[in-house]
Amino acid sequence: MWRDAVLVAGKDLRVELRSRVTTNQVAPYALIVLLLFGFAFDQDPYILTHAAPGLFWVAVLLCALLAIQRSFGLEAADGARDGLRMSGLDAAGIFLGKALAVAAQLAVLEAVLAGGIVVLFGARLGHPLLLGATCVLATVGLAAAGTVYGVMAAGLRVRETLLPLLLLPVVAPVLLGATQAWLAAVGLSSGGGWRWLTLLAAFAAIYVALGVLGFGTLLEEA
Amino acid sequence: MFDEVTAVMRSAWYWTCLSGYRCHVAMDPVIRLRSAVALAGRFPVLAGVDLDVWPSEIVLLQGANGAGKTSILRACAGLLRVAAGEAVVLGVDLTADPRPVRRRVGLLGHASALYDDLSVADNLTFAVRAAGGDRRRVAPALERLGLLGRLPSTPLAALSAGQRRRVALAVLVARDPELWLLDEPHAGLDAEHRDLMDALVLDATARGRTVVLASHERHRAHAIAGRIVEVAGGVAVAPAGPIGGVGPGRGASPIPAVEAGRVA
Amino acid sequence: MNYKSLSARPTSNHATLVVGGLTLVGLGVLLVLGLVVSPPDTVQGETVRLIYVHPASATMAYVGFGLCALGSLAYLWPRTRSLRWDRFAGASAEVGVAFCVTTIVSGSIWGRYSWGVWWTWDARLTLTALLLAVFLGYLALRRTGGDPVGRAKRCAVAALCCFLVVPVDHEATNWWVTLHQKDTLFRIGKSPLIHGWQLTTMLLSFAVFGLLFTWMLLHRLGIEALEDRIEEEGYVWAVAERRAEGVAQAPATGPGRPLPGPGLAGGPAAPTMRSAIPPGEGR
Numbered sequence: 061m062w063r064d065a066v067l068v069a070g071k072d073l074r075v076e077l078r079s080r081v082t083t084n085q086v087a088p089y090a091l092i093v094l095l096l097f098g099f100a101f102d103q104d105p106y107i108l109t110h111a112a113p114g115l116f117w118v119a120v121l122l123c124a125l126l127a128i129q130r131s132f133g134l135e136a137a138d139g140a141r142d143g144l145r146m147s148g149l150d151a152a153g154i155f156l157g158k159a160l161a162v163a164a165q166l167a168v169l170e171a172v173l174a175g176g177i178v179v180l181f182g183a184r185l186g187h188p189l190l191l192g193a194t195c196v197l198a199t200v201g202l203a204a205a206g207t208v209y210g211v212m213a214a215g216l217r218v219r220e221t222l223l224p225l226l227l228l229p230v231v232a233p234v235l236l237g238a239t240q241a242w243l244a245a246v247g248l249s250s251g252g253g254w255r256w257l258t259l260l261a262a263f264a265a266i267y268v269a270l271g272v273l274g275f276g277t278l279l280e281e282a
Numbered sequence: 283m284f285d286e287v288t289a290v291m292r293s294a295w296y297w298t299c300l301s302g303y304r305c306h307v308a309m310d311p312v313i314r315l316r317s318a319v320a321l322a323g324r325f326p327v328l329a330g331v332d333l334d335v336w337p338s339e340i341v342l343l344q345g346a347n348g349a350g351k352t353s354i355l356r357a358c359a360g361l362l363r364v365a366a367g368e369a370v371v372l373g374v375d376l377t378a379d380p381r382p383v384r385r386r387v388g389l390l391g392h393a394s395a396l397y398d399d400l401s402v403a404d405n406l407t408f409a410v411r412a413a414g415g416d417r418r419r420v421a422p423a424l425e426r427l428g429l430l431g432r433l434p435s436t437p438l439a440a441l442s443a444g445q446r447r448r449v450a451l452a453v454l455v456a457r458d459p460e461l462w463l464l465d466e467p468h469a470g471l472d473a474e475h476r477d478l479m480d481a482l483v484l485d486a487t488a489r490g491r492t493v494v495l496a497s498h499e500r501h502r503a504h505a506i507a508g509r510i511v512e513v514a515g516g517v518a519v520a521p522a523g524p525i526g527g528v529g530p531g532r533g534a535s536p537i538p539a540v541e542a543g544r545v546a
Numbered sequence: 547m548n549y550k551s552l553s554a555r556p557t558s559n560h561a562t563l564v565v566g567g568l569t570l571v572g573l574g575v576l577l578v579l580g581l582v583v584s585p586p587d588t589v590q591g592e593t594v595r596l597i598y599v600h601p602a603s604a605t606m607a608y609v610g611f612g613l614c615a616l617g618s619l620a621y622l623w624p625r626t627r628s629l630r631w632d633r634f635a636g637a638s639a640e641v642g643v644a645f646c647v648t649t650i651v652s653g654s655i656w657g658r659y660s661w662g663v664w665w666t667w668d669a670r671l672t673l674t675a676l677l678l679a680v681f682l683g684y685l686a687l688r689r690t691g692g693d694p695v696g697r698a699k700r701c702a703v704a705a706l707c708c709f710l711v712v713p714v715d716h717e718a719t720n721w722w723v724t725l726h727q728k729d730t731l732f733r734i735g736k737s738p739l740i741h742g743w744q745l746t747t748m749l750l751s752f753a754v755f756g757l758l759f760t761w762m763l764l765h766r767l768g769i770e771a772l773e774d775r776i777e778e779e780g781y782v783w784a785v786a787e788r789r790a791e792g793v794a795q796a797p798a799t800g801p802g803r804p805l806p807g808p809g810l811a812g813g814p815a816a817p818t819m820r821s822a823i824p825p826g827e828g829r
Contacts, residue, residue: 067408071397078399078437138394139391140393142393142395146360208703212703212704215696216690218690222683229680230708233715236718266711280696319785322693325788363693514793515789516785516792
């Protein structure tokens with residue numbers, strides 16, 4: 061399973077290295093989203109600084125959608141999914157591999173966006189350990205849930221429009237938990253940030269387990 | 283004297299048993315379809331196919347567009363679910379779980395199942411390693427298909443249709459599966475590589491592989507095919523080949539029952 | 547194909563008639579009790595009568611989503627795998643979504659009159675809205691068509707994904723509100739003003755909405771079963787038609803094959819089909 065996961069993740073990342081879709085298209089898109097938030101909130105530094113964590117995670121969600129679309133767009137082109145099925149790779153391995161590749165790209169995007177909100181919104185990053193843990197858990201959860209729903213929609217003709225409808229409501233707890241944890245990290249929220257981490261961890265665990273168990277069924281039937 | 287006779291008789295008896303046994307092993311078909319129905323959505327692309335393919339055979343599927351040739355190949359590859367009837371490929375019952383057969387079968391389809399952004403060599407390496415093969419098989423396969431010089435490091439998107447086809451074929455050569463399923467293998471290839479294609483197929487059967495191909499190029503395909511099966515309307519009709527196959531010359535098989543809920 | 551048997555109130559049977567009749571009577575009684583007999587509230591006035599719609603409807607929405615998850619689980623479980631469970635899951639999700647919309651609309655109206663706003667970020671409201679969004683996605687996924695078995699598996703996994711997140715959502719929204727909201731809002735279940743006719747009427751509303759839910763579910767299941775039956779009977783036609791294509795295209799190569807004639811489907815000579823829905827089970 062792990063060998064297959066590394067193989068698939070390596071393939072996806074190599075495709076990314078060659079095509080540079082994430083770095084050349086999705087990352088600029090993320091920055092544009094941040095600029096739009098700036099326009100929408102009319103340069104009010106107070107609102108922007110306080111809303112920065114929430115806006116950050118909304119931007120991450122939007123980018124994650126693109127990354128997942130791209131990840132399964134690859135497999136939809138030229139019968140590549142059939143190739144994947146014919147190869148006899150372990151389905152759980154394929155799931156972990158694709159989720160890993162998406163997570164790696166999300167990590168890069170998060171770094172870009174974090175730089176963006178610090179520069180543009182004057183946001184503070186706060187407690188580094190709490191922040192790091194939040195990012196790791198939220199990224200794993202997003203990548204796992206995104207991969208599960210990505211393959212669910214992958215075989216359908218309406219996948220571009222269906223995926224956001226399926227995915228966004230489901231990842232709402234990630235948005236909530238990650239935002240609250242970050243607010244706690246910069247001291248804008250009174251509650252304990254670590255409490256929200258358990259929520260993020262539970263979400264990630266549920267979706268990694270579901271993906272490992274159910275990906276084979278979805279890959280076959282999509 | 284008596285002992286000698288019995289010894290001869292005994293060895294003859296053993297020989298008979300043994301050859302009978304070997305015969306039995308050899309006679310297990312690679313593909314055995316009986317009234318196989320496959321559905322695309324709710325349309326029966328295969329409407330009760332009967333087909334037997336024996337080891338080391340080269341079988342040509344022939345028929346009009348939309349007759350069901352590609353569907354037969356995809357069903358045998360374990361990609362298209364057989365909803366009713368019998369389907370056994372390489373001893374794997376496809377109606378139960380087709381997944382175990384996939385690694386042992388190679389399908390050269392209309393789509394090449396390759397990644398546009400990766401180079402030829404990267405594509406081949408991934409395909410071979412994903413199928414559990416050794417990456418050392420990549421270089422000889424590239425060489426065999428004449429993918430040399432700048433080609434291995436060229437991204438697939440920059441290749442012509444014929445070159446893509448050769449890369450897909452290289453994957454097949456590198457994987458060297460037990461059953462080769464070729465869908466229009468000659469399409470898009472130049473004369474030189476069509477000859478190479480035929481040579482590869484003959485090579486494969488010489489090594490004990492089995493080949494089923496679908497082609498519209500009658501002259502070329504007839505030259506290598508050992509047997510021809512005519513496909514029409516989602517069933518295999520009148521085998522017209524020299525060997526003569528098990529076929530539905532006996533009339534249309536009854537429409538098989540679909541397992542409860544398959545069509546529902 | 548005998549469509550006549552399928553016509554005329556096709557999803558009615560004794561069960562739906564009985565449940566439907568009871569629902570109708572119950573709704574009448576509920577209307578009288580709720581609008582006339584039960585007294586207006588001292589604090590909330592007439593709007594308190596929404597208590598005979600809102601909680602029962604919310605409960606039925608949750609029941610619908612729960613049944614959807616159960617049906618999906620039963621479908622995925624190899625021993626109980628049957629498209630019936632898939633249909634059950636789909637029908638309950640659909641009815642659940644209908645009740646969920648009713649809940650949100652009635653709750654919103656109530657909120658407008660008792661809190662002065664259409665919406666507030668209460669834990670329960672947020673959770674309900676999220677559930678609605680999630681199950682709307684599920685229904686959209688169900689409508690994508692394709693191979694029925696494939697669709698069933700895909701949807702079953704999706705339903706489980708949706709439902710497993712319910713506890714996480716619940717915790718999240720609860721914490722979120724407790725962290726942010728200083729004053730606790732009015733909660734229906736904690737209202738101390740329930741007694742007498744109000745209590746009776748409210749209990750009745752649960753029973754009536756339960757009946758309504760059952761009635762809708764039965765009809766929805768009936769419709770799905772009928773759709774499947776049309777497909778099932780269409781299968782014989784489709785195979786015959788597919789085979790006929792070959793004869794039309796290549797008459798020279800094939801020997802004269804006895805083709806299934808047009809009288810095949812539905813007639814006594816029809817090939818044996820193990821029907822997925824035996825007659826009479828369409829409910």
